[in-house]
Amino acid sequence: MSAHGEHIDVDKHVRTYVLVFVTLLALTLITVAISYLHLPLLPAVALALVVALTKGSLVACYFMHLISERKLIFLVLAFTVFFFFFVLLGPWLTEANQVGAGL
Amino acid sequence: MSTAIPYTVEVRQDTGLNNVKLGIWLFLASEVMLFGALFASYILLRVGAPPGTWPIHGAVYLNVPLATINTAVLITSSVTMVMAWASLVRARQAGSESLGKYRLFMGATVALGFVFLVIKYFEYSAKFHHHLGPHTNTFLAIYFTLTGLHGLHVIGGMAVNSYLLFPGSKMWRTAPQQFINRVEAAGLFWHFVDLVWIFLFPVLYLL
Numbered sequence: 001m002s003a004h005g006e007h008i009d010v011d012k013h014v015r016t017y018v019l020v021f022v023t024l025l026a027l028t029l030i031t032v033a034i035s036y037l038h039l040p041l042l043p044a045v046a047l048a049l050v051v052a053l054t055k056g057s058l059v060a061c062y063f064m065h066l067i068s069e070r071k072l073i074f075l076v077l078a079f080t081v082f083f084f085f086f087v088l089l090g091p092w093l094t095e096a097n098q099v100g101a102g103l
Numbered sequence: 104m105s106t107a108i109p110y111t112v113e114v115r116q117d118t119g120l121n122n123v124k125l126g127i128w129l130f131l132a133s134e135v136m137l138f139g140a141l142f143a144s145y146i147l148l149r150v151g152a153p154p155g156t157w158p159i160h161g162a163v164y165l166n167v168p169l170a171t172i173n174t175a176v177l178i179t180s181s182v183t184m185v186m187a188w189a190s191l192v193r194a195r196q197a198g199s200e201s202l203g204k205y206r207l208f209m210g211a212t213v214a215l216g217f218v219f220l221v222i223k224y225f226e227y228s229a230k231f232h233h234h235l236g237p238h239t240n241t242f243l244a245i246y247f248t249l250t251g252l253h254g255l256h257v258i259g260g261m262a263v264n265s266y267l268l269f270p271g272s273k274m275w276r277t278a279p280q281q282f283i284n285r286v287e288a289a290g291l292f293w294h295f296v297d298l299v300w301i302f303l304f305p306v307l308y309l310l
Contacts, residue, residue: 010189010192010193010196013189014186017185017186017189018182020182025178028171029171031309032171034309035162035167035305035310041310044309044310052301052302055301056298056301056302059181059294059298060294063181063182063184063185063290064290070119070120070124071119072120073125076125076128076129076132077128077132080132080135080136083139087139087143088142088146090143
């Protein structure tokens with residue numbers, strides 16, 4: 001039984017963990033291989049982020065069981081993601097602040 | 104009056120969760136903001152760096168093969184951590200009191216955390232040997248800050264996992280579901296540490 005009270009099929013979970021593990025290792029090698037292509041900065045950043053986001057999603061969904069989590073956890077994470085992007089965009093907001101620049 | 108934390112096993116009606124699960128996710132949310140602020144600092148420093156002062160990519164200073172091995176080590180430790188939790192769930196379903204497989208997987212998780220730190224030690228040593236440190240330039244300053252903070256999280260996770268491997272595992276005999284919940288919470292933290300590294304690796308070493 002899980003903490004939520006439902007039955008857990010452990011064998012099915014273990015098969016998924018092994019599959020995710022192999023995928024994560026393959027994606028790590030792909031990330032390194034992409035870096036040796038010496039792409040211009042923007043495509044390199046975009047590709048690296050896509051691969052990292054895919055790997056991160058696999059860890060969060062399967063190892064952290066987010067795929068079968070309760071609504072409240074998603075609510076907490078939605079708030080977190082909102083403020084996370086707010087913090088990430090902070091540098092651009094300060095950059096764009098031209099109030100009083102011409103004085 | 105009881106001082107025990109309520110709802111460590113049973114689910115609260117209003118949240119649909121036990122307090123262990125909700126507590127660890129709230130903590131992880133605060134951790135996302137901590138590392139988010141540092142990632143934002145990295146972007147600001149990189150975008151604002153005068154031309155020629157930021158390395159073309161991290162490999163100019165950093166050892167990519169060692170970091171790739173470390174990525175594989177942390178990913179493997181995430182699998183052993185989740186397998187430790189799965190072995191407990193399986194043992195509880197089978198009515199077994201054996202902790203053999205749990206100890207094997209949890210021991211492997213702690214050992215892999217140690218391997219990660221040893222590799223990091225060699226990386227740091229090589230930098231210091233060449234007189235490269237946080238004082239050298241902005242890139243290395245943010246590199247040491249981010250990887251240093253991440254390393255502290257690895258040490259913290261190893262401390263909790265070691266506790267659950269040895270003295271903390273006594274709870275398995277008296278309160279097995281509560282012990283499983285503790286291992287799951289420790290696992291969520293450990294996977295988060297892995298998750299942070301998944302982003303640190305390309306950002307610092309490859310771009």
